[in-house]
Amino acid sequence: MRQFYKDNKWIIPILTLIVLIPVGLNIFFMHGDLNTGKDLGNVEWLAFWGSYLGGAATLIAVYLTLSQNMKVIKQNEKIFIQNQENLIFQEERSRIALMPYIEVMVSLDDDMSLHKTKLHPPNGFIILTNNNDAKRFSSDFPQKYHQIIESGWVEEKIGNGVATFRRANHNFIRLIMTQKAPSIARNIQLSVCLVLDQEETRIYLNPPFLLAAMESVKLPIFFDKDWSEGEYKFIVSFEDIEGRSYEQFFTIQHKGSLNYSFTPINKPELQNKSIY
Numbered sequence: 001m002r003q004f005y006k007d008n009k010w011i012i013p014i015l016t017l018i019v020l021i022p023v024g025l026n027i028f029f030m031h032g033d034l035n036t037g038k039d040l041g042n043v044e045w046l047a048f049w050g051s052y053l054g055g056a057a058t059l060i061a062v063y064l065t066l067s068q069n070m071k072v073i074k075q076n077e078k079i080f081i082q083n084q085e086n087l088i089f090q091e092e093r094s095r096i097a098l099m100p101y102i103e104v105m106v107s108l109d110d111d112m113s114l115h116k117t118k119l120h121p122p123n124g125f126i127i128l129t130n131n132n133d134a135k136r137f138s139s140d141f142p143q144k145y146h147q148i149i150e151s152g153w154v155e156e157k158i159g160n161g162v163a164t165f166r167r168a169n170h171n172f173i174r175l176i177m178t179q180k181a182p183s184i185a186r187n188i189q190l191s192v193c194l195v196l197d198q199e200e201t202r203i204y205l206n207p208p209f210l211l212a213a214m215e216s217v218k219l220p221i222f223f224d225k226d227w228s229e230g231e232y233k234f235i236v237s238f239e240d241i242e243g244r245s246y247e248q249f250f251t252i253q254h255k256g257s258l259n260y261s262f263t264p265i266n267k268p269e270l271q272n273k274s275i276y
Helices: 002-006 009-032 041-096 144-149
Strands: 102-108 125-128 152-157 162-167 171-179 185-196 197-203 209-211 216-220 219-223 230-239 246-254 259-261
Touching: 002 209, 102 230, 102 246, 162 246, 197 230
Parallel strands: 125 219
Antiparallel strands: 102 171, 152 162, 171 216, 171 219, 185 197, 185 209, 185 230, 230 246, 246 259
């Protein structure tokens, strides 16, 4: 009862007005200058009071009904918002549980044996060269680069049958990608970002492949002598088993002559968030 009066503080003033208005009218008609009130009998006053109180009761009932309906609507809105928040929270938990995470490890080929190995797909050698006719991805490392890898020198002809040797300006970097999350990553592709004519262009370096939890793939990267030194951003793009797209990236600073620096890969970033 106390809560009812707390929520409906208006009810006491309204009831007071409902009682005082007819009493005031009664006194006015009985003692005022109007002859109409003096001629009213019990029947007329009973009819007046019946109509008045009936109308007042109807108005109060309508108001209480509308007030209760508004409370129900507000309560339903709160429940709806809470359900939406819970749904979003559950969807986010489910998304994170299914989100793959790619770890990237890089190192130089110190034992000089990797280039002689045949890598079976999805493993493969990535060749970064400005020669548009060269294959960028191959299971076998191109034979023409073997001597450069093994000796570290490249032969250049300077004319009249004279040749000279200079230090090869190349990098041959072991790259291993491992799917660390207890989930599956689909359509994994590695790409490198290049700035051409002041516009950033992505060059995809390998066919798409799939990795389950703790599976790895070897993607050694060879920077040819004609590949400019500088920092390159590599992007790993993939999907989870429900088709959500993610990207991670790392950078390699190609300094030539087996000299490089590496910035570790970042956390997965969901792409096209508005779709989900």
